[in-house]
Amino acid sequence: MIASSPRSASDGAPDAPAGRPHTTRAEELRVQIADEITRGQLPPGTTLDETALAARFGVSRTPVREAIRELAASGLVDTRPHRGAVVARPSLERLKAMFEVMAELEALCAGLCATRITPPERHALEMLHAEMGDLMRQGDFTAYRERNEAFHAAIHAGAHNDYLAELASGTRHRLSPFRRAQIGALGRLALSHQEHERVVTAILRGDREGAGQAMREHISVVHDAYEAYTQSL
Structure with missing residues (x-):
């Protein structure tokens, strides 16, 4: 098993660094x-x-x-x-169904983001994507995974539909263990960034259909990568 890191008996997590989400x-x-x-x-x-x-x-x-x-x-x-x-472990059929739903929710977010994102949000998304490129080249899986959550959250926010963002975020959270597992696969970090590049390019062009399709394909690849990961265990 993974050894737990030394920590006091307090239940509270340390303060998160500036610009990083607080983790309980x-x-x-x-x-x-x-x-x-x-x-x-x-x-x-x-x-x-x-x-x-x-x-x-x-x-x-x-x-x-x-x-x-x-x-x-x-x-x-x-x-x-x-x-x-x-x-336990959900069946492959159950996981496929969950990823299908997440793909459609994320695609809808990306499509709406392409038409509704504000100039400050555009700039923040570009900067975040560039930062993730640096992390990818450094091979920093932990930091990349953390910023990946911020990347998708930025697209949710850019869609300017709170209810949709709530559904998409909740589904991503439920699937987070499976998404985390596949990101460490050989070459997956670079591929993930390439997939993000297609999403960001479409959003910045205002291409609703293209952004949605690029995001849908990205989530489909994540699902396939997780299945390949489980077969390698």
């Missing part, structure tokens, strides 16, 4: 446990004992319970009365 301790735990599940270190059927996990990570059971709840929403954990939490 429950979110950190969710990411760590999800990584272990998608890497096969916690196989299906493994019991997730809240007390044992709290002791392992040096926290109370509250953030552990929240992390398990989030993992259950992603389909990585099955919670049943009197049985506790058990590692």
Whole structure:
């Protein structure tokens, strides 16, 4: 299993650096446990004992319970009365359905963004994409994944439809363990940036159809990359 980093018994996460989203301790735990599940270190059927996990990570059971709840929403954990939490894994059919929905939501966001994005938002998106290019060339997977969330959030915001942004963000969050797993595959970082380039170019041109199609293809590749990743375990 992945060793937990030294941390005090406090449940609170340290302040996030300027310009970076604040991450709660429950979110950190969710990411760590999800990584272990998608890497096969916690196989299906493994019991997730809240007390044992709290002791392992040096926290109370509250953030552990929240992390398990989030993992259950992603389909990585099955919670049943009197049985506790058990590692599960959604079927390939279920994952395909989830990625299909995310592809359409993200494509709609990108298309609307192409026609509604404001000049300041355009500039911010360009700068963010350029920053991710630098991270890609440095091979900084961790930072690239973090900025990738900001990239998609910027497109959601540029669509100027709060309800759509809520649906797209929620679906991305549920699929985040599977998206995270595939980004470390050989060559995937460069390909991801190339896919983003096509999305950004279409948005900046005001090409609604092109932006939507480029985003749809991007999410389809992410799904295919995750399937290839699971077959390599």
